[in-house]
Amino acid sequence: MTKLQLRAFLYQLGCFAILFVLFRYLVDRYSGLTGLWIPFTAFAIATLIGPKFQAVKTKDGEKLFMKWIFIKGIREIG
Numbered sequence: 649m650t651k652l653q654l655r656a657f658l659y660q661l662g663c664f665a666i667l668f669v670l671f672r673y674l675v676d677r678y679s680g681l682t683g684l685w686i687p688f689t690a691f692a693i694a695t696l697i698g699p700k701f702q703a704v705k706t707k708d709g710e711k712l713f714m715k716w717i718f719i720k721g722i723r724e725i726g
Contacts, residue, residue, distance in 0.1 A: 652703035652710050659701045659714075659725075667694035701725070 649657075672690035675681060681689060699716035712725040 650703065650710060652712050656701040656703045656712055660698070663698050663701075664694050667698050670694075 668690050671693045672687060675689050675693075676686050679686075679689075697717060699714050701712065701714050703710055703712050713722050714725050715722050
């Protein structure tokens with residue numbers, strides 16, 4: 649696993665964790681769901697809404713890219 653692949657994994661994990669905790673709180677607070685439905689719903693929402701990070705080898709070297717539902721296209725990250 650290269651340095652950029654590790655960074656992509658950590659970004660993906662961090663974004664998912666933040667969104668999961670946020671949506672778990674919101675689902676628990678504002679919906680009528682109980683039990684295991686709360687984390688399952690939060691997991692599904694965080695997975696669908698979270699940005700996707702990927703390290704790709706290009707002719708200029710390895711680069712980190714991000715794709716997100718709220719932005720158009722694919723963005724290069726640092």
